[in-house]
Amino acid sequence: MQLNAEDLRKVSIFAGLDEEARAYLAAHSRVHRYPKGTILFFEGDEAEQLYFVIRGAVRVFQSLSDGREFTLEHLGPWEVLAAVCFFDGGPYPASAETLEASAVAQLDYRVVAYLMETRPNVALAFLRMLCGRLRRAHARATDLAIRSVHERLASILLQLHEDQARAGTGLLPARAADLGRLIGAARETVTRALHDFARQGAVAVERGRVCVTDADKLRTWVQSPSHGLPNE
Secondary structure (H helix, E strand, O other): OOOOOOHHHHOOOOOOOOHHHHHHHHHHOEEEEEOOOOEEEOOOOOOOEEEEEEEOOEEEEEEOOOOOEEEEEEEOOOOEEOOHHHHHOOOOOOEEEEOOOEEEEEEEHHHHHHHHHHOOHHHHHHHHHHHHHHHHHHHHHHHHHHOOHHHHHHHHHHHHHHHHHHHOOOOOOOOHHHHHHHHOOOHHHHHHHHHHHHHOOOEEEEOOEEEEOOHHHHHHHHHOOOOOOOOO
């Protein structure tokens, strides 16, 4: 699969570039197809590549000393991985794994560096993206500290729903176990909460994956949390 200049419009950090610059990036991008469960890179590996998802979904996670894994985020089509390493020159701070069969593009950091030398707006786009992810990380830390499982689950479902809506797909790239790793809860607890949301018509579970059917009902949990389910 070969990318073209128009494809690169879908990647937020490259969307504002002129066609010549996007064509340059497309020509230097390498697209690979991976089955579900493929590790793209491990935490601590030397970082030399920028990645962005073309199709499918990728989980970014860190491994704890006791063998558990902490999921940092899920990324879908046209979202970027390993951007922070480009700026600090350090190793990958987390691992990345495909959640389903996926197509992922790789772009050498040297190509990105060359582009930044001639088009400073690329650096600004990178910084906007990183700031957005920092805000999301702060919001998740607050959720983990003060919110219930139902509240945390509603919040992450809304976030994933908005991400997928921008990518043009309805089903979220997350099963109960994946969602549990995102919000710090056991799979069984997440499954019970999903059933509660489904009874209210807020979500539907299809083939083990989640589809948000009424975002407003989920927002009830985030904006006006209570110990019971929101009224229908």
